[in-house]
Amino acid sequence: MKNPSDQPADRPLSELLREARVSPALPPRFQESVWRLIEASPAPARTAGWLESLAALLLRPRFAVAAATALLFAGILLGSHEGSQLARQDAQARYVAAVMPGSLR
Amino acid sequence: MKRPLLILLAALSLGAMIFAGAYFASRRTCEMCQAKPADNLAWLQMEFHLSDTEMARIRTLHESYLPQCAALCNRIAAQQDELDRLPATGTYAGSAAQAISNEIVRLRAQCQAQMLQHFVMVSQAMPPEAGRRYLAKMRELTLGTNLPMEQAMPSMPGAASHDHHP
Numbered sequence: 001m002k003n004p005s006d007q008p009a010d011r012p013l014s015e016l017l018r019e020a021r022v023s024p025a026l027p028p029r030f031q032e033s034v035w036r037l038i039e040a041s042p043a044p045a046r047t048a049g050w051l052e053s054l055a056a057l058l059l060r061p062r063f064a065v066a067a068a069t070a071l072l073f074a075g076i077l078l079g080s081h082e083g084s085q086l087a088r089q090d091a092q093a094r095y096v097a098a099v100m101p102g103s104l105r
Numbered sequence: 106m107k108r109p110l111l112i113l114l115a116a117l118s119l120g121a122m123i124f125a126g127a128y129f130a131s132r133r134t135c136e137m138c139q140a141k142p143a144d145n146l147a148w149l150q151m152e153f154h155l156s157d158t159e160m161a162r163i164r165t166l167h168e169s170y171l172p173q174c175a176a177l178c179n180r181i182a183a184q185q186d187e188l189d190r191l192p193a194t195g196t197y198a199g200s201a202a203q204a205i206s207n208e209i210v211r212l213r214a215q216c217q218a219q220m221l222q223h224f225v226m227v228s229q230a231m232p233p234e235a236g237r238r239y240l241a242k243m244r245e246l247t248l249g250t251n252l253p254m255e256q257a258m259p260s261m262p263g264a265a266s267h268d269h270h271p
Binding site: 051056067073079086092 | 108109110112113116119120123124125126127128129130131132133134135136138139145146147148149151152167170171174177178181216220223224243246247
């Protein structure tokens with residue numbers, strides 16, 4: 001498709017238009033005032049942000065299932081370790097009571 | 106703001122419930138599985154990984170030790186009763202009480218020596234390493250109980266000769 005400005009008759013018009021497009025001068029202290037505006041704008045609420053993202057993470061089924069499984073296994077491991085320690089202590093106390101006469105305690 | 110906080114709290118409570126449930130259930134199960142209330146020697150097998158043959162030998166030693174131990178205990182109890190029946194005052198009562206106390210101390214020493222002898226015999230029925238461990242543990246559990254009391258006793262005049270005791 002042919003561009004209308006490619007027409008030889010329009011060439012002077014195009015050049016004139018190109019020259020007429022002037023970039024306006026920036027107001028004085030433009031950069032400084034932009035920075036001032038940025039600094040003055042309120043910061044995003046960070047507390048709500050991390051809480052929301054944590055809640056979103058907890059609601060993810062994959063994460064929820066993984067966390068529940070990890071807690072379950074940790075509970076079983078710790079509980080069985082503690083249980084075997086208690087059973088051992090109990091058995092030890094029974095043996096000592098059987099071999100050590102009360103008169104020596 | 107409120108909804109995420111509620112989700113967090115609910116997740117924490119659910120997690121705590123899962124952990125606590127698993128912990129208490131497995132602890133109880135483990136305790137019930139390992140406990141053998143009828144067998145006083147179960148600890149030996151559990152702690153020192155003994156075979157059935159070694160356990161049978163130890164059981165024989167244990168069963169022959171118990172009546173000897175009971176006989177000495179009965180003699181100590183009889184002496185103790187006699188001491189309790191003595192009148193509280195009087196020269197005769199004082200000297201008799203002294204004699205009975207001496208007899209109780211002698212019987213206790215005999216009882217303790219017999220117990221230690223039994224520990225040595227049991228340790229010899231075990232593999233060497235387990236036997237050493239058993240002896241050390243039994244010394245700690247039986248003789249070790251008197252140490253805090255002995256260490257707490259103030260040093261008496263003329264008791265300097267006892268200082269060399271551990």
